[in-house]
Amino acid sequence: MDTRNNPWLKLSILILCLTLKTHLSHGGDTISGNETLSGDQTLVSAGGKFVLGFFKPGNSSYYYIGMWYKKVSERTVVWVANRDTPVTDNRSSQLKILDGNLVLVNESQVPVWSTNLTSANSTSLEAVLLDQGNFVLRVTGAVSNETRWQSFDHPTHTWLPGAKLGLDKRTKTPQLLTSWKNTDDPANGLFSLELDPDGTSQYLILWNRSKQYWTSGAWNGQIFSLVPEMRLNYIYNFSFYSDANESYFTYSVYEESTISRFIMDVSGQVKQLTWLESSRQWNLFWSQPRTQCEVYDFCGPFGVCNDDNTNDFCKCLTGFTPSSQNDWNLKDRSAGCKRNTPLQCESSSLSQQKDGFSSQHSMRLPENPQTVNAGSRSACESACFNNCSCTAYAFDSGCSIWIDGLMNLQQLPDGDSNGKTFYLKLAASEFPNSSSDKGKVIRIGVGSALAVVAILGLVWFIIWRRHRSVGTGKTVEGSLVAFGYRDLQNATKNFSEKLGGGGFGSVFKGRLPDSSFIAVKKLESISQGEKQFRSEVSTIGTIQHVNLVRLRGFCSEGTKKLLVYDYMPNGSLDAHLFHEKDSEVLDWKKRYQIALGTARGLTYLHEKCRDCIVHCDIKPENILLDAEFCPKVADFGLAKLIGRDFSRVLTTMRGTRGYLAPEWISGVAITAKADVYSYGMMLFEFISGRRNSEASEDGKVKFFPTLASSVLTEGDDILILLDQRLERNADPEELIRLCRVACWCIQDEESQRPSMGQVVQILEGVLDVNPPPIPRTLQVFVDNQEQIIFFTESSSSSGQSSKPRSNTSAASSQTKSTVSSSSISEK
Ligand SMILES: *[C@@H]1O[C@H](CO)[C@@H](O)[C@H](O)[C@H]1NC(C)=O
Ligand SMILES: *[C@@H]1O[C@H](CO)[C@@H](O)[C@H](O)[C@H]1NC(C)=O
Ligand SMILES: *[C@@H]1O[C@H](CO)[C@@H](O)[C@H](O)[C@H]1NC(C)=O
Ligand SMILES: *[C@@H]1O[C@H](CO)[C@@H](O)[C@H](O)[C@H]1NC(C)=O
Ligand SMILES: *[C@@H]1O[C@H](CO)[C@@H](O)[C@H](O)[C@H]1NC(C)=O
Ligand SMILES: *[C@@H]1O[C@H](CO)[C@@H](O)[C@H](O)[C@H]1NC(C)=O
Numbered sequence: 001m002d003t004r005n006n007p008w009l010k011l012s013i014l015i016l017c018l019t020l021k022t023h024l025s026h027g028g029d030t031i032s033g034n035e036t037l038s039g040d041q042t043l044v045s046a047g048g049k050f051v052l053g054f055f056k057p058g059n060s061s062y063y064y065i066g067m068w069y070k071k072v073s074e075r076t077v078v079w080v081a082n083r084d085t086p087v088t089d090n091r092s093s094q095l096k097i098l099d100g101n102l103v104l105v106n107e108s109q110v111p112v113w114s115t116n117l118t119s120a121n122s123t124s125l126e127a128v129l130l131d132q133g134n135f136v137l138r139v140t141g142a143v144s145n146e147t148r149w150q151s152f153d154h155p156t157h158t159w160l161p162g163a164k165l166g167l168d169k170r171t172k173t174p175q176l177l178t179s180w181k182n183t184d185d186p187a188n189g190l191f192s193l194e195l196d197p198d199g200t201s202q203y204l205i206l207w208n209r210s211k212q213y214w215t216s217g218a219w220n221g222q223i224f225s226l227v228p229e230m231r232l233n234y235i236y237n238f239s240f241y242s243d244a245n246e247s248y249f250t251y252s253v254y255e256e257s258t259i260s261r262f263i264m265d266v267s268g269q270v271k272q273l274t275w276l277e278s279s280r281q282w283n284l285f286w287s288q289p290r291t292q293c294e295v296y297d298f299c300g301p302f303g304v305c306n307d308d309n310t311n312d313f314c315k316c317l318t319g320f321t322p323s324s325q326n327d328w329n330l331k332d333r334s335a336g337c338k339r340n341t342p343l344q345c346e347s348s349s350l351s352q353q354k355d356g357f358s359s360q361h362s363m364r365l366p367e368n369p370q371t372v373n374a375g376s377r378s379a380c381e382s383a384c385f386n387n388c389s390c391t392a393y394a395f396d397s398g399c400s401i402w403i404d405g406l407m408n409l410q411q412l413p414d415g416d417s418n419g420k421t422f423y424l425k426l427a428a429s430e431f432p433n434s435s436s437d438k439g440k441v442i443r444i445g446v447g448s449a450l451a452v453v454a455i456l457g458l459v460w461f462i463i464w465r466r467h468r469s470v471g472t473g474k475t476v477e478g479s480l481v482a483f484g485y486r487d488l489q490n491a492t493k494n495f496s497e498k499l500g501g502g503g504f505g506s507v508f509k510g511r512l513p514d515s516s517f518i519a520v521k522k523l524e525s526i527s528q529g530e531k532q533f534r535s536e537v538s539t540i541g542t543i544q545h546v547n548l549v550r551l552r553g554f555c556s557e558g559t560k561k562l563l564v565y566d567y568m569p570n571g572s573l574d575a576h577l578f579h580e581k582d583s584e585v586l587d588w589k590k591r592y593q594i595a596l597g598t599a600r601g602l603t604y605l606h607e608k609c610r611d612c613i614v615h616c617d618i619k620p621e622n623i624l625l626d627a628e629f630c631p632k633v634a635d636f637g638l639a640k641l642i643g644r645d646f647s648r649v650l651t652t653m654r655g656t657r658g659y660l661a662p663e664w665i666s667g668v669a670i671t672a673k674a675d676v677y678s679y680g681m682m683l684f685e686f687i688s689g690r691r692n693s694e695a696s697e698d699g700k701v702k703f704f705p706t707l708a709s710s711v712l713t714e715g716d717d718i719l720i721l722l723d724q725r726l727e728r729n730a731d732p733e734e735l736i737r738l739c740r741v742a743c744w745c746i747q748d749e750e751s752q753r754p755s756m757g758q759v760v761q762i763l764e765g766v767l768d769v770n771p772p773p774i775p776r777t778l779q780v781f782v783d784n785q786e787q788i789i790f791f792t793e794s795s796s797s798s799g800q801s802s803k804p805r806s807n808t809s810a811a812s813s814q815t816k817s818t819v820s821s822s823s824i825s826e827k
């Protein structure tokens with residue numbers, strides 16, 4: 001515009017005025033009636049939490065209007081306007097108010113997205129980005145700010161705190177939370193979450209808006225019945241509202257500074273995540289369905305889902321490759337896999353050999369079978385063979401065939417009782433050694449399979465031989481013995497004597513040829529590769545201390561990962577503390593020594609190893625006792641081996657949550673102080689001889705740490721706290737010391753808890769310990785009857801259902817920390 005040189009001043013000013021007005025001031029939160037948003041311009045909400053503007057996801061070549069967090073360093077989009085109608089140029093496309101609507105016009109000024117309001121009235125509208133992450137179109141004016149439209153009513157894949165996600169009962173239309181198509185494409189994907197259209201209080205997840213594969217279970221006022229993890233939740237406040245016209249859930253975050261979102265992920269799972277600035281990543285709080293393969297048809301037609309393979313859950317059936325490698329790489333597996341070689345029956349060429357069948361074992365059978373009347377497997381096979389659209393059959397008391405795509409396949413672990421065998425139709429050339437004449441292909445298929453089995457058998461035999469020698473201790477890795485699976489099978493009499501089932505896998509008793517006893521732990525679902533596993537294991541192998549269980553060796557053969565430990569004849573501490581029948585009650589002296597030894601072992605882990613190791617799962621089950629009742633901490637280092645996402649921790653710790661520190665739930669980084677907390681909780685149990693979370697016999701609930709804490713504060717007779725079976729036989733001074741330490745250990749603020757090193761010094765009598773304050777969490781139990789009830793119900797939860805803690809300094813990865821100077825003083 002050549003306004004500057006225009007001789008008519010009046011016009012020039014007018015046009016200048018126009019130019020200024022149509023250009024949005026950068027960083028404002030409002031688009032008013034005659035402004036536009038384009039190019040690099042953005043809106044920033046008043047409190048600086050959200051930004052709105054054009055963005056280009058990943059490697060996409062398209063632009064979208066989206067909203068993301070201003071303070072989250074990794075750009076995280078929470079809402080997209082034109083998710084199905086992208087534009088190719090951000091400069092000539094404009095977001096503006098047009099005829100009473102908020103409209104996005106593309107390069108040719110054609111509207112591609114609109115708020116679609118019918119009562120058009122543009123005279124006094126403005127679009128404002130609010131600090132909650134809500135983009136609203138409202139009537140301007142001092143009298144009333146009537147909202148015409150808001151993005152909260154039209155969520156894409158993210159449900160933000162403060163928004164509703166519900167059902168319009170009059171039209172029976174639920175609001176959908178719909179996954180992106182793939183990680184680079186915000187278009188509507190296949191998976192969506194909605195509130196049950198029948199009006200119940202449960203959420204459903206649907207595949208392609210039709211097939212339901214998950215439900216949350218009904219809301220009981222506190223949790224969704226099928227999401228028990230929510231019991232532990234004290235970050236989010238979910239609430240349900242229902243009247244004649246609508247019903248919905250909404251949620252808020254107690255701690256306002258917590259950045260949290262709830263998404264329908266491209267994985268087909270709903271996930272709740274909190275942002276962890278210290279590690280600059282989103283921390284998974286929980287996800288549902290719990291395993292990937294519960295997501296309907298996640299790997300698409302001819303794709304096979306395998307929960308054990310956490311690197312990539314999907315692969316194609318043999319003879320198939322991804323239909324679209326690009327989508328596949330972007331985690332959109334819905335297109336599934338396609339045949340490498342067309343079937344003979346499909347192709348016109350007559351020279352080809354006849355199609356064959358390849359058996360697929362331990363599978364969840366495909367969806368939509370058709371029943372065929374056939375009395376034998378060969379009749380069933382020929383039924384499938386003779387119909388070109390038939391792709392597979394199974395014969396299991398009856399004959400089933402499948403037409404076209406095989407959907408929702410899952411590879412189950414060997415020996416899974418739900419595992420079935422089906423036979424997949426493949427072109428003859430897909431079978432190795434298919435060189436002989438027509439008509440015998442099927443038999444050849446079987447024959448070559450036998451050959452493969454024979455070769456594998458030979459290889460296996462060689463490996464087995466090698467490992468046999470390994471098993472007797474010839475080959476070692478560092479100080480560790482690499483065992484063969486077969487050796488361990490023999491040593492444990494095929495895993496017949498189970499010692500326990502910890503969070504990371506079951507433990508079996510065994511005996512080596514040199515007649516020493518071992519404990520063999522079969523690890524479950526290791527997500528690590530071979531190299532990483534070995535390096536992690538050899539790190540654990542170097543950690544040796546009299547109060548730590550010694551790792552003797554390991555076995556790593558494919559998915560079979562086992563750890564071999566010294567066997568502890570007196571088993572785990574819980575059996576001695578909590579189970580009456582095991583005759584001998586641990587006397588006070590032993591208990592004190594066990595407390596001290598455990599503290600020493602943990603101190604070594606926290607402070608003396610090269611890298612600080614946080615155990616993450618301290619509880620009596622993980623304290624083992626040797627023949628002399630010397631305590632040995634077990635299972636250290638495994639949390640890292642398994643990889644720690646929150647769901648996993650919750651799953652592995654199910655039933656033993658009484659020991660979880662509050663920071664596990666609030667999403668801040670976990671430090672050694674989390675172990676201190678668990679240790680403290682455990683000390684109370686040393687004293688009382690029963691689980692903290694147990695109800696007393698008369699049904700009245702007493703949370704022992706609360707009781708102990710008040711006895712300490714009131715100065716009552718300390719011996720009333722003691723396990724009755726000990727008949728007051730304990731040194732009261734030691735008892736007070738143990739109680740005080742326990743109380744300090746379970747302080748809400750990590751910085752207030754002592755380090756394990758300090759605990760050792762206190763128990764040794766080198767340091768003195770001052771009376772502790774009552775932890776806030778315990779006060780909540782006293783104040784809030786409801787919380788105490790929640791306790792008994794789960795019979796395993798404890799101190800975490802309080803108000804959220806403030807997230808001060810918790811993220812620093814300190815291993816040492818000073819207990820507030822008033823608490824401890826040199827003797
Ligand atoms: C833009 O809007 C303001 C008030 O919102 C009005 O005063 C001004 O005349 C408008 N300009 C144009 C060019 O429409
Ligand atoms: C807008 O497009 C230009 C040119 O393609 C690009 O350089 C710029 O980064 C884009 N702006 C945004 C906010 O995506
Ligand atoms: C973009 O594509 C390249 C090469 O295909 C890939 O390495 C890179 O990770 C992709 N980036 C994103 C953000 O997806
Ligand atoms: C703008 O959108 C219209 C309608 O969808 C389409 O026909 C046109 O090609 C688009 N313009 C450009 C430059 O993409
Ligand atoms: C608005 O209406 C058009 C045409 O009916 C439709 O294609 C588009 O999806 C609607 N947009 C929104 C945001 O609902
Ligand atoms: C349009 O908006 C003005 C000002 O808010 C109001 O007075 C008028 O009634 C509205 N017209 C319609 C058709 O809604």
Ligand SMILES: *[C@@H]1O[C@H](CO)[C@@H](O)[C@H](O)[C@H]1NC(C)=O
Pocket residue numbers: 140141142143144145
């Ligand atoms: C409406 O919004 C304007 C500016 O956004 C504000 O000044 C005014 O107080 C608001 N009015 C009401 C009734 O909230």
Ligand SMILES: *[C@@H]1O[C@H](CO)[C@@H](O)[C@H](O)[C@H]1NC(C)=O
Pocket residue numbers: 208334
């Ligand atoms: C989803 O359903 C629609 C019909 O509702 C169908 O056309 C489409 O093919 C389905 N998508 C897939 C991946 O099966």
Ligand SMILES: *[C@@H]1O[C@H](CO)[C@@H](O)[C@H](O)[C@H]1NC(C)=O
Pocket residue numbers: 237238239252
């Ligand atoms: C949870 O949210 C509901 C509804 O917003 C509110 O009434 C209730 O007080 C909140 N609870 C807590 C503990 O903040």
Ligand SMILES: *[C@@H]1O[C@H](CO)[C@@H](O)[C@H](O)[C@H]1NC(C)=O
Pocket residue numbers: 243244245
């Ligand atoms: C339901 O909607 C009707 C009509 O829109 C309205 O009159 C009624 O008050 C609403 N009921 C409730 C409980 O909001």
Ligand SMILES: *[C@@H]1O[C@H](CO)[C@@H](O)[C@H](O)[C@H]1NC(C)=O
Pocket residue numbers: 370386387388389390403
């Ligand atoms: C194959 O079987 C399907 C399902 O039973 C049937 O609909 C189809 O007609 C059959 N095709 C042939 C060629 O027989």
